[in-house]
Amino acid sequence: xxxxxxxxxxxxxxxxxxxxVYRKIKSAEKLYVRxxxxxxxxxxxxxxxxxxxxxxxxxxxxxxGPVYEEIAERLIEAAAxxxxxxxxxxxxxxxxxxxQHLIEADREGRVQLIIEGGQSFLDPIFGALKIDPIEGxxxxxxxSMSQHDINMRQHILIAQVYDSFSASEVKLxxxxxxxxxxxxxxxxxxxxxxxxLRTVPLYELDQAAEINNLTTVYVPPVTSDEDALRDWTTxxxxxxxxxxxxxxxxxxxxxHESLKKYLLEEAHEFLAAVDAEDDxxxxxxxxxxxxxxxxxxxxxxxxxxxTLEEVLATVSEKMIRRHPHVFGxxxxxxxxxxxxxxxxxxxxxxxxxxxxxxxxxxxxPYSSLQTSxxxxxxxxxxxxxxxNAEFAWEKFTEEWxxxxxxxxxxxxxxxTDEFGDVLFTLVNxxxxxxxxxxxxxxxxxxxxxxxxxxxxxxxxxxxxxFNDFTLEQLDAFWNEAxxxxxxx
Numbered sequence: 001x002x003x004x005x006x007x008x009x010x011x012x013x014x015x016x017x018x019x020x021v022y023r024k025i026k027s028a029e030k031l032y033v034r035x036x037x038x039x040x041x042x043x044x045x046x047x048x049x050x051x052x053x054x055x056x057x058x059x060x061x062x063x064x065g066p067v068y069e070e071i072a073e074r075l076i077e078a079a080a081x082x083x084x085x086x087x088x089x090x091x092x093x094x095x096x097x098x099x100q101h102l103i104e105a106d107r108e109g110r111v112q113l114i115i116e117g118g119q120s121f122l123d124p125i126f127g128a129l130k131i132d133p134i135e136g137x138x139x140x141x142x143x144s145m146s147q148h149d150i151n152m153r154q155h156i157l158i159a160q161v162y163d164s165f166s167a168s169e170v171k172l173x174x175x176x177x178x179x180x181x182x183x184x185x186x187x188x189x190x191x192x193x194x195x196x197l198r199t200v201p202l203y204e205l206d207q208a209a210e211i212n213n214l215t216t217v218y219v220p221p222v223t224s225d226e227d228a229l230r231d232w233t234t235x236x237x238x239x240x241x242x243x244x245x246x247x248x249x250x251x252x253x254x255x256h257e258s259l260k261k262y263l264l265e266e267a268h269e270f271l272a273a274v275d276a277e278d279d280x281x282x283x284x285x286x287x288x289x290x291x292x293x294x295x296x297x298x299x300x301x302x303x304x305x306x307t308l309e310e311v312l313a314t315v316s317e318k319m320i321r322r323h324p325h326v327f328g329x330x331x332x333x334x335x336x337x338x339x340x341x342x343x344x345x346x347x348x349x350x351x352x353x354x355x356x357x358x359x360x361x362x363x364x365p366y367s368s369l370q371t372s373x374x375x376x377x378x379x380x381x382x383x384x385x386x387x388n389a390e391f392a393w394e395k396f397t398e399e400w401x402x403x404x405x406x407x408x409x410x411x412x413x414x415x416t417d418e419f420g421d422v423l424f425t426l427v428n429x430x431x432x433x434x435x436x437x438x439x440x441x442x443x444x445x446x447x448x449x450x451x452x453x454x455x456x457x458x459x460x461x462x463x464x465x466f467n468d469f470t471l472e473q474l475d476a477f478w479n480e481a482x483x484x485x486x487x488x
Contacts, residue, residue, distance in 0.1 A: 032086045
C-alpha cells in the first residue's frame with residue numbers, strides 16, 4: 001500500500017519554517033496542499049516546487065464539514081495510485097479536521113498514514129501574547145464553538161476566525177458569557193514579520209480590518225467575579241464563601257431542615273411567575289430556586305456527606321437511564337409510551353426493595369393534597385382504581401352526605417375524619433381529569449389574595465373602615481374585582 005504523508009507548513013512565513021520540513025517537502029514525489037493561501041507556499045512556488053491545492057473544493061460547499069470530507073477522500077484516492085505528501089498550515093494534529101478524517105481512514109485500513117512534524121500556530125501565539133499555557137488554556141474552533149465550551153477562568157484561543165462573518169459569530173457566542181466591552185486580542189500572523197496584535201472591546205471584534213486565515217482571537221481569563229457572573233463556578237464560589245469562615249452568619253448556621261420552608265416558598269413564587277407569564281420574574285425566581293439547591297449541596301459538602309458533583313452525576317445518570325429512546329435503541333413514538341417505559345424502568349430500579357409498600361416513596365411532607373394525589377395515582381398502577389370518573393363522582397356524593405350527617409350528629413373528631421374523606425375524593429376526581437390538586441389550590445389561594453386585596457383597596461379608597469360596610473357591599477367589591485379580571 002502506498003503512503004500518505006502529512007506534514008505541517010508551520011504557522012508563519014518561510015523564514016520561520018523548520019529546515020527538516022523544508023527538505024522533506026522538496027523531496028516529495030507528489031505534493032498536495034489544503035489551501036494555497038499560506039505565506040510559505042508563495043516562497044516554495046518561487047523556488048520551483050510544484051503542488052496541487054484544494055482551494056476549488058471550498059467553492060463547491062456551503063459549510064466546512066463537506067469540504068474537509070471531500071479533501072480527505074480525494075487524498076485517499078490519490079494515495080491508492082502513488083506515494084503522496086499532504087501539507088497543511090501549522091501542525092497536522094492541531095486544528096486540522098482533514099487530518100482527523102485521514103486518521104479514521106487509516107484505522108479502517110483504507111490508507112497508510114504517516115504524520116510528520118511542523119510548528120503549530122500555538123507556540124508563536126504564546127510568545128506573542130506572553131502567556132504561559134500551564135496556567136490553563138482552551139483552544140476552540142470558531143466555526144463550531146458554543147458558550148457551554150467556554151471556561152472563563154482560563155486563557156482562550158479561538159482559531160478558524162478568518163473573516164468578518166466568522167468573527168461576528170464568535171462575538172455573539174462570547175457575548176453570551178462576557179460583558180460587551182470585555183477586552184479581546186486579535187492575533188494575526190503570529191511569529192512572522194507581519195505579526196500584528198490588536199486589543200479591542202468584544203463588541204468591535206468583527207469590525208477589525210486585519211482578520212484573515214492567519215487570525216486567532218485571544219480572550220484573557222477573568223480576574224473578578226463581577227466579570228464572570230454567568231459562569232457556574234462563580235456562583236458556586238459565592239455560596240462557598242457565604243458558608244465559609246469569613247462568610248455570612250445567617251448562611252453559616254443554616255441546615256437542610258432550616259432551609260426546607262424557603263425551597264418550598266421559592267418554588268411557589270416561580271410557579272406564580274409562570275402563571276403570570278412574566279419571563280423576567282421567572283428568571284429571578286429560578287435563580288432563587290437555584291440558590292436553594294446550591295445551598296443544600298454546599299451544606300452536604302461542608303458536612304462531608306455529598307457534593308454538588310454527586311448531585312449532578314446522580315440526576316444525569318438517571319436521565320440517561322430513563323430515556324433509552326433518546327440515549328439508547330428503544331423506540332418511543334409518543335409521550336404515553338415514554339411514561340410507560342419510565343415507570344417500567346423505575347420498577348426495575350426498585351426490584352431489590354420489592355418488600356416495601358407501593359406507597360413507600362409517595363409521601364410528600366409539604367403537601368397533604370400532593371400526598372393524596374400520589375397515593376391514588378400509585379394505587380391505580382396496580383388496578384386499585386375506579387373504572388371511570390363517574391364512579392369517583394358517586395363516591396364524592398356518598399362522602400359528602402356522610403360529612404353532612406356528622407355535622408348534625410357527630411363529634412369534632414368524626415367531622416374532621418369525614419371532611420378528610422371529602423377532600424380525598426375531590427383529589428381523586430381531579431386525577432381523573434388530569435388536574436393537579438396542588439396547582440389548583442395554589443391558583444385558588446392566589447386568586448383569593450388578589451381579589452381580597454382589591455376589596456381592601458376599595459375600602460381604603462372610601463375613607464371608611466371594614467365594619468362600616470355590610471357583607472353585601474363588600475361582596476360587590478369582590479364582584480367588581482372579578483369583572484376587572486375578565487376584562488368586562
